[in-house]
Amino acid sequence: MGAGDADTGLATAWAATLGRELRRAGRRRGETLAPLTFFALVIALFPLGLTVQPERLAGLAPGLLWVTALLATLLSLEALFRDDHADGSLEQMLLAPQPLAALVLAKVLAHWLVGGLPLALLAPLLGVLLALPAGSYLPLAVSLALGSASLSLIGAIGAALTVGLARGGLLLSVLVLPLFVPVLIFGAGAAQAALVGGAFGAHLALLGALLALALLLAPWAIAAALRIAING
Amino acid sequence: MWRAIHRLGSPAIFYAVAGRLQPWCWALAIALLLAGSLWGLVWAPADYQQGDSVRILYVHVPTALLAQSVFVLLAAAGGVFLVWRIKLADMLAAAIAPFGALMTLLALVSGALWGLPTWGTWWVWDARLTSMLIQLFLYLGVIALRGAYTAAESGARASALLALVGVVNVPIIKFSVDWWQTLHQAATFSLVRPPSMPASMWLPLLVMVAGFYAFFVALALTRTRSEILRRESRTRWVRERVARTTGKAAR
Numbered sequence: 173m174g175a176g177d178a179d180t181g182l183a184t185a186w187a188a189t190l191g192r193e194l195r196r197a198g199r200r201r202g203e204t205l206a207p208l209t210f211f212a213l214v215i216a217l218f219p220l221g222l223t224v225q226p227e228r229l230a231g232l233a234p235g236l237l238w239v240t241a242l243l244a245t246l247l248s249l250e251a252l253f254r255d256d257h258a259d260g261s262l263e264q265m266l267l268a269p270q271p272l273a274a275l276v277l278a279k280v281l282a283h284w285l286v287g288g289l290p291l292a293l294l295a296p297l298l299g300v301l302l303a304l305p306a307g308s309y310l311p312l313a314v315s316l317a318l319g320s321a322s323l324s325l326i327g328a329i330g331a332a333l334t335v336g337l338a339r340g341g342l343l344l345s346v347l348v349l350p351l352f353v354p355v356l357i358f359g360a361g362a363a364q365a366a367l368v369g370g371a372f373g374a375h376l377a378l379l380g381a382l383l384a385l386a387l388l389l390a391p392w393a394i395a396a397a398l399r400i401a402i403n404g
Numbered sequence: 405m406w407r408a409i410h411r412l413g414s415p416a417i418f419y420a421v422a423g424r425l426q427p428w429c430w431a432l433a434i435a436l437l438l439a440g441s442l443w444g445l446v447w448a449p450a451d452y453q454q455g456d457s458v459r460i461l462y463v464h465v466p467t468a469l470l471a472q473s474v475f476v477l478l479a480a481a482g483g484v485f486l487v488w489r490i491k492l493a494d495m496l497a498a499a500i501a502p503f504g505a506l507m508t509l510l511a512l513v514s515g516a517l518w519g520l521p522t523w524g525t526w527w528v529w530d531a532r533l534t535s536m537l538i539q540l541f542l543y544l545g546v547i548a549l550r551g552a553y554t555a556a557e558s559g560a561r562a563s564a565l566l567a568l569v570g571v572v573n574v575p576i577i578k579f580s581v582d583w584w585q586t587l588h589q590a591a592t593f594s595l596v597r598p599p600s601m602p603a604s605m606w607l608p609l610l611v612m613v614a615g616f617y618a619f620f621v622a623l624a625l626t627r628t629r630s631e632i633l634r635r636e637s638r639t640r641w642v643r644e645r646v647a648r649t650t651g652k653a654a655r
Binding site: 329333334336337340343346347349350351353354393396397400401 | 486534538539541542544545548549552558561562565566568569570573576
C-alpha cells in the first residue's frame with residue numbers, strides 16, 4: 173500500500189488508502205453486495221409477516237426501512253478491519269508516518285461509499301414495495317445517506333475495539349447498537365415526518381449535526397481503539 | 405497536594421488508606437439508609453394524589469442519580485487509565501461497573517413499578533426511559549468488552565475507551581426531560597431553585613440520596629481493595645500482608 177513512505181504526503185496516502193479500499197470492494201462483489209441483498213430480502217419479508225394492506229404498510233415503512241438499513245450496516249461492519257488485521261496491512265497502517273485517524277477516515281469513507289450510499293439509493297425503491305407515497309422518497313434517501321455515514325463512523329469504533337477478538341460479531345452489536353439509537357431516532361423521524369406531510373428539515377439538520385460531531389470525534393476514537401486492539 | 409494524589413495512586417497505599425476509611429463509610433451508609441428508609445417509608449406524608457406509591461421516589465431517585473454518576477466516574481477512571489496508565493484507576497473501574505449496571509436496572513424497575521399506578525403503564529418510549537435503557541446496554545457492553553479480551557490489559561483499555569465514548573449518553577439522559585416534551589417529570593433537585601416538593605418529602609429523599617452515595621463509596625472501597633488483592637497477589641507487599649494476617653511466614 174502507498175501509505176508506508178515517510179516522504180508521501182497525507183493527501184497522497186489518503187487517496188491511496190481510499191483507492192485501495194474501493195478496488196478491494198470492487199474485487200469482492202459478493203461481500204460488498206451482501207448487505208444490500210440482506211436489506212432487500214428482509215424488507216420483502218415484512219409484508220409477508222405483518223400485513224399486505226398498502227395503507228398500514230406505508231405507515232410502518234419509514235421505521236422498517238431504517239431499522240433494516242441499520243442492521244445491514246451492522247452486518248457489514250465486522251469485515252471493516254478483519255481482513256486488514258488478518259493479512260497485516262492494519263499493522264502497516266499503524267506504523268505509517270501519516271496520522272492513523274486520517275487514514276482510518278479514508279477507510280470509513282470507502283465503507284460508506286460502497287455500503288451506506290447504495291443503501292440510501294436503494295431505499296426509495298424498496299419504499300415502493302412498502303407502498304410509501306412518492307413525496308417521502310427524497311427525505312428517506314437523504315436521511316439514510318446522512319445517517320448511514322454516522323453509522324459507519326460510530327460502528328467503526330466498535331469494529332476497531334473487537335477486531336482482535338475471535339468471536340467479535342455478537343459483541344460488536346452489543347457495543348454498537350446502543351450508540352446507533354440517536355441516529356435511528358432522527359433518521360426514522362425525518363422519514364416519518366415526511367410521510368405525514370410534516371416538516372422534516374429539523375430532523376435532517378439534527379442528523380447533519382450528529383454526522384458533524386461523529387466526523388470530529390470518531391476518527392480519534394477509532395484510531396485509539398485500533399492501537400489498543402493491535403498493541404494491547 | 406499532587407504528591408498526595410500520586411501516592412494514593414499506588415495500590416499498596418490505597419489499600420491501606422481505603423482499609424482505614426472503609427468502616428466509617430459502611431457505618432455512615434447503614435445509618436443514613438436506615439434513617440432515610442424509616443423517614444421516607446413511615447414518617448413522611450403520603451402524596452395527596454399518588455397516595456403511598458409516591459414512596460417509590462425514595463428508591464427511584466437515588467438509584468437513577470447513582471446510575472449516571474457511576475458512569476461518569478467510570479469514564480473519568482477510564483480516561484485517567486488511558487492517559488496516565490494508573491493501574492488503580494482501572495481497578496476502580498472494574499470494581500464499580502457492575503454496581504452501576506445494577507443501579508441502572510433498579511432505577512428502570514422501580515420506575516416501571518411506579519409508572520403503573522401513576523401513569524397507568526409499566527413503560528412508555530419516553531426520552532428519559534429510553535436513554536436510561538441505552539445506558540444499561542452501554543454498561544453491559546463495557547463489562548462484556550473487558551471480559552472478551554484474553555489479555556487483561558487490552559480488555560481494560562478497550563473498555564475504558566468504550567466508557568469514554570458511551571459517556572455522551574449521560575448529558576442526553578440529564579437533559580432529555582428539558583429538551584423533549586415527555587411524560588417523565590423534570591429534575592427533582594436543582595442547585596439554583598428551591599425544591600418543588602414540601603420539606604417533609606425532600607428532606608428524607610436527601611437523606612436517602614446521601615445514604616446511597618455513602619453505600620456506593622463504601623462498596624467501591626471494599627470491591628477495589630479485593631480487586632487490588634486479586635491482581636497484585638504475586639507482589640511482595642500482598643504476600644507479606646497475607647502472611648501477617650494468617651500468621652504464616654512469607655516466602
